[in-house]
Amino acid sequence: MLSIAIVGATGAVGRECLALLDRGIVPVERVLPVGSPRSVGRDVGAEFGLDLPLDPLTTVEELAPDDLDVGLFCAGAEVSAREAERLTSAGVLVVDNSSAFRMRADVPLVVPQVNPHALARRPSGGIVANPNCSTIQLVRALHPLHELAGLESVVVATYQAASGGGLRGLAELAGDSAKLLSDPGTQSEPGGRFGQPLAFNLVPEVGLRDETGLTHEERKLVREPRKILGLPDLRVSATAVRVPVFHCHSEAVHIRLREPVTGEAVEKALANACDLRVYGRSAGSPYPMPRFVFGEAEDRVKVHVGRIRVEPEDPRAVAVWIVADNLWVGAALNALQIVELGVSYGWLG
DSSP: OEEEEEETTTSHHHHHHHHHHHTTSSOEEEEEEEEOGGGTTOOHHHHHTOOSOBOOOEESTTOOGGGOSEEEEOSOHHHHHHHHHHHHTTTOEEEEOSSSSTTOTTSOBOOTTTOGGGGSSOOTTSEEEOOOHHHHHHHHHHHHHHHHHOEEEEEEEEEEOGGGGHHHHHHHHHHHHHHHHHOTTOOOOSOSTTSSOOTTOOBOOOSOBOTTSOBHHHHHHHHHHHHHHTOTTOEEEEEEEEOSOSSOEEEEEEEEESSOOOHHHHHHHHHTSTTEEEOOTTSSSSSOOHHHHTTSHHHHTSEEEEEEEEOTTOTTEEEEEEEEOTTIIIIIHHHHHHHHHHHHHTSOO
């Protein structure tokens, strides 16, 4: 039984971590919700309808690590960079959902269905990084194709939901959509959570751009799959787009393999992957869509892949459409599966 602190417990990802713990994904003895000073003392268990053994909400500065097993950080890179190593120095395992440590050589970047061997031993620095939400669903689909025929290059375009901008992003999309529906002539100014108005719009810029023109999100999509898959020379090109969808990220992915394949072989390789649902020619639904993936818990825990096709003129070229819940598969669920992996290897708990 574990003692776990959820740093950022009242945010979008933190709430989902608490909900998944309430479903029993990891056996817990005690859960410490951590938030901002204005939230201190809130009974989030009663507020969110949870049966967990929850302490009253505290701040990260007041968090005493002595009796903790795991600190799960969901409060952004600034908080992680400032506080994570204080916990690890006291022997706490930190699972960090931000970008603060992902590319550090001594920090494993883990997707349990892809590179569980990275956690065969407890990391020496005490930190495990949770990858970017879009990266997780991408590598979950790329991994079986790499095992089938080897990856040579990947081109991905993401269609990212408002929930990637947290509770504020969801509220902004809902409010602005209602305003436009009631008055189509409403003018929206640049700014807000997404830099530009998202309601009934597409914003082809997720995160700040660097000197090369790549956004922060696109840079993560280029670098992180290489580390997770153990393919430092993999060519990846990414375009990240924010779309007016509340939940679930989608991706159009074009893959070039090292060996020729058939559509049937690709479908079979994907169908055999853990918690990956394939929408093929014989499936009841022709392809996955965000609205329906988010509907049931049994769908929210899976990566959904459809529109699978091998180019007739080039049997090494494969295209797929991927949809997954960015708050579960892309964040909270992956983080807790990392904890579960440490328990299964016997070095945690």
